[in-house]
Amino acid sequence: KNQVEQSPQSLIILEGKNCTLQCNYTVSPFSNLRWYKQDTGRGPVSLTIMTFSENTKSNGRYTATLDADTKQSSLHITASQLSDSASYICVVSMFSGGYNKLIFGAGTRLAVHP
Amino acid sequence: DAMVIQNPRYQVTQFGKPVTLSCSQTLNHNVMYWYQQKSSQAPKLLFHYYDKDFNNEADTPDNFQSRRPNTSFCFLDIRSPGLGDAAMYLCATSRDSEGWEQYFGPGTRLTVT
Numbered sequence: 001k002n003q004v005e006q007s008p009q010s011l012i013i014l015e016g017k018n019c020t021l022q023c024n025y026t027v028s029p030f031s032n033l034r035w036y037k038q039d040t041g042r043g044p045v046s047l048t049i050m051t052f053s054e055n056t057k058s059n060g061r062y063t064a065t066l067d068a069d070t071k072q073s074s075l076h077i078t079a080s081q082l083s084d085s086a087s088y089i090c091v092v093s094m095f096s097g098g099y100n101k102l103i104f105g106a107g108t109r110l111a112v113h114p
Numbered sequence: 115d116a117m118v119i120q121n122p123r124y125q126v127t128q129f130g131k132p133v134t135l136s137c138s139q140t141l142n143h144n145v146m147y148w149y150q151q152k153s154s155q156a157p158k159l160l161f162h163y164y165d166k167d168f169n170n171e172a173d174t175p176d177n178f179q180s181r182r183p184n185t186s187f188c189f190l191d192i193r194s195p196g197l198g199d200a201a202m203y204l205c206a207t208s209r210d211s212e213g214w215e216q217y218f219g220p221g222t223r224l225t226v227t
Contacts (some may be wrong), residue, residue: 041202043118043224092140100145100208101159107156
């Protein structure tokens with residue numbers, strides 16, 4: 001069964017601290033892995049997208065890693081800001097029939113406190 | 115610049131009263147998707163259009179229909195909304211090639227009274 005599991009479910013950190021979110025997947029055939037940020041009441045916004053051959057990708061203070069052998073990914077947030085408070089969703093893409101079907105994780109809800 | 119636009123942002127409808135949600139895109143993408151997202155859950159794909167070809171997910175209730183009159187617009191029709199259909203509805207678009215990004219709209223929050 002194609003699944004994406006994220007941990008932790010929720011996380012509280014203090015402003016300025018770093019944190020790492022985890023994602024494990026069992027999706028086949030694998031096309032790419034994406035991390036999205038979703039603010040409350042808004043649509044998801046893409047942070048990074050990685051293909052099978054990429055191990056790491058950065059977007060400002062966000063750094064994603066991918067281990068395709070163990071089917072694990074992580075999202076590291078450096079020097080957190082209050083605006084980082086959001087849900088972070090790991091999404092694995094399957095390319096089939098001419099379109100990308102996305103398998104979503106349930107997300108990690110991050111709260112950054114002053 | 116807005117790329118995927120959803121209207122309205124908030125919609126209230128009565129139990130059983132048909133409702134239509136709208137999505138438009140300025141990206142000229144081939145594929146348009148509709149997702150349902152309930153509180154604290156991952157988005158669930160309802161269906162997608164590959165150009166004019168409609169593709170329904172196996173577990174999407176018959177109560178949900180969609181129309182795509184042209185490349186830019188796609189509509190979600192809920193024929194008889196139930197209380198369980200209250201959710202955020204997300205529209206997304208992508209090109210038809212592997213690895214292309216899916217761009218999400220801001221969503222429409224549907225309330226059923």
